[in-house]
Amino acid sequence: MSDQPNPPQPEEQVGPLERPENGGPSADAKPEQRSVTPQCFGPAGEPVREVFGAELKHMNRRELLKLVPVVALGAFAVPKFQLGLLNEGLGFSDWASGKLFGRYRLAQTFSNSELAPLSRFPYNYYDVLSPDVDLSTWTLTVEGLVQRPGDYKLAQIQAFPKVVQNTRHVCVEGWDVIGNFGGTRASDFLRAIGADLTARFLEVECLDQYYESIDMATVLHPQTLFCYEMYGQPLPPGHGAPLRLQMPTKIGYKQAKYLDTIRVTNVLKDGRQGYWEDQGYDWFGGL
């Protein structure tokens, strides 16, 4: 670089030398006294320049203050704010999940050769492996914004066209399994009983005291089933006999088993979102 002639310094580069802060150099410090650096560029493409130490101190302080907003992230480390902030983040993710959800976008379906055998289809339970269900007297109670509420027998639910699908079940823990499910399209049943399809939620209560709430867009998705069969057999006790939700567009904990009551509503009862959601899991749970 020494063979390059020293280029004339532009006006603004001389600037910082003229007015140092806090009683810096006096008028004695004339530009001629400096050794002039050849034009050289840093990673940001800005020329390397010369300033007085006092001025650099001032510049450093100014730039340091600009970064103060980053310190706001430290609020996440404060126990008092942490839970609230994380709930905001979870809520934002749920909002984005709702926006990303395609009402008619179908989950991938699989061939029979890709199915996991029923014996290797895992299930989680939170309380009892299988609650005492008297299948002979079981009915589905329908409440809320429907024209024909009441108790429906399994045969009445099975009267609708049976949908059978090989879809992926994804657990929030991270495992997934491809299974075979048969049942009634939730939208078919809800239309038949005159449900208000503009309502916001479908709430479900289960015989094992589990409970869930699902957004109506997902309830009306063509692959959302009131599922009463797996692998061509009546739902086994561990998988939620006699009736469960099966939604390939939702994560595992939304797929409530042992259905007892369903309710079409705009307001969640007692503000309850779901068994796991009320303990901190995200509500939308969409895939």
Added chain:
Amino acid sequence: MVSTVNTLEHKQAEPVTVAYEHPFVVRLAHWVGAVAVLVMIGSGLQIFRAFPSFGPKIPQQDFWVPPKAIALGGWLAGGIQWHFTFMWFFIGSGLLYVIYQVVSGHWRQVLFMPRDIKGVWPMVRHYFLFGKKPPVQAAYNPLQKLAYTAAIFFGLFSTLTGLVLFKPVQFWWLTILFGGFRLTRIWHFVSMCGFVAFIIGHLIMVALHGWNNFYSMITGYKRDPEYID
């Protein structure tokens, strides 16, 4: 004149050479991204603890159970809360950085190009095998470019694989692209390993280059930059 002022003032009156190395946007993205990536790793390991395997659930064969000490969030739901909150900071800071580099044209200083390949080995020799320091030719040496470009790649890769794990149905085409849900969990884990490798190397280099270099990522200005000889 000099005799009438004390040494400190004298020092402050002397001209120093500085370069404005890191503009505000880059520093902001760096520090938000640094916090975000650490939170994402810690909470990601917490989530992995719930099913520390890449195979089927039945029978389950654990790959590696991350110790509780490096897992953030206390339990699965806590890990998810951190992960789903800081993924927005992670993506936001990454986007901010990439857009700024493209608009400003500074990406040319950072992006590793085929012509940089031959310069990587001399730098490795210099840092790890006591080789002679290759002459400084640009703001970032080839090894630095490789490291920074790799970090940006891991950022993109972890975001895309994370999108698949977050929404495998909505981003079905990405799910297929990465070879399915289960394989994508492996890719997502691999991108985390890439970040860990980068962070370790990065921190070693930061430690070796001292306070002056570190301070430039805080205020943007670096005194006596090394590319002036």
